[in-house]
Amino acid sequence: MAAMSAITLDIAEKRYPARTGTPAREIFRDFRLDVAAGEFLVLLGSSGLGKTTLLNIAAGLDDTYRGAVRFGTANPRIAYAFQNPRLLPWRTVLENVALPLGEGMAARTSARRMLEEVGLAELASAYPERLSLGQQRRAALARAFAIEPDVLLMDEPFVSLDQPAAERLRELLRRLLARRPASVMFVTHDPREAVALASRIVLLEGSPATVARDVKVTLGLRERASPALADAFLIRMGIIPRTEPATPRG
Numbered sequence: 061m062a063a064m065s066a067i068t069l070d071i072a073e074k075r076y077p078a079r080t081g082t083p084a085r086e087i088f089r090d091f092r093l094d095v096a097a098g099e100f101l102v103l104l105g106s107s108g109l110g111k112t113t114l115l116n117i118a119a120g121l122d123d124t125y126r127g128a129v130r131f132g133t134a135n136p137r138i139a140y141a142f143q144n145p146r147l148l149p150w151r152t153v154l155e156n157v158a159l160p161l162g163e164g165m166a167a168r169t170s171a172r173r174m175l176e177e178v179g180l181a182e183l184a185s186a187y188p189e190r191l192s193l194g195q196q197r198r199a200a201l202a203r204a205f206a207i208e209p210d211v212l213l214m215d216e217p218f219v220s221l222d223q224p225a226a227e228r229l230r231e232l233l234r235r236l237l238a239r240r241p242a243s244v245m246f247v248t249h250d251p252r253e254a255v256a257l258a259s260r261i262v263l264l265e266g267s268p269a270t271v272a273r274d275v276k277v278t279l280g281l282r283e284r285a286s287p288a289l290a291d292a293f294l295i296r297m298g299i300i301p302r303t304e305p306a307t308p309r310g
């Protein structure tokens with residue numbers, strides 16, 4: 061028996077109407093994607109293809125399409141981490157993390173525990189403007205995991221950080237997921253980041269977008285962390301092109 065899907069995206073048609081200067085665009089037609097329970101699915105694909113549109117549809121933020129989104133569990137808890145951390149500037153870090161948990165002491169206690177887990181305990185009563193981008197993203201991760209999501213949607217959550225900072229956040233994400241497993245859809249432009257995190261990589265291509273590659277990633281942590289080995293894997297799987305040999309043939 062096939063494992064039950066945590067998320068099924070079944071999009072008969074998604075289009076954006078024409079705007080002044082831009083013609084109407086068909087983003088998806090007869091597009092289908094199943095995410096298995098516990099899977100860490102990374103979506104790759106060039107800019108403007110429809111990756112964010114797909115996450116918005118999965119999140120229920122966009123219902124202007126023909127088709128259906130189905131979840132493996134009734135009333136799944138869904139967390140969505142955006143590229144911009146989107147913390148409320150007039151609330152403290154603790155209040156931001158507690159917000160999705162509601163009012164009361166229990167909410168604040170869980171929020172505080174989440175902040176400890178992401179290494180921000182000392183900044184609990186600070187306002188977001190005092191935090192670096194990396195710290196804001198830690199807070200956004202704490203807020204996302206505070207609700208113990210069944211489904212975690214992430215849209216380039218670690219972009220514009222330097223490599224060591226991005227790797228520390230990826231490490232944190234792995235740790236958070238180890239304690240609270242979720243089914244993940246993660247969008248990035250960076251194929252190496254995809255190898256670092258994914259259990260499955262889906263490469264989108266074309267307009268309307270179709271699945272060009274769909275590969276399981278079973279590498280160990282050491283291989284994932286090595287740029288050379290990650291690139292070799294990406295080339296082998298046809299996700300990035302083989303670079304031309306330096307020495308001319310013949």
Ligand SMILES: Nc1ncnc2c1ncn2[C@@H]1O[C@H](COP(=O)(O)OP(=O)(O)OP(=O)(O)O)[C@@H](O)[C@H]1O
Nearest residue numbers: 076077079085087106107108109110111112113114
């Ligand atoms: N509200 C909208 N109205 C019209 N067109 C839109 C709208 N939102 C997005 N688009 C267009 O639809 C296409 C897909 O957008 P989307 O943001 O989903 O792509 P993406 O793959 O996430 O791109 P990126 O990687 O640059 O974030 C783009 O060409 C975009 O310009």
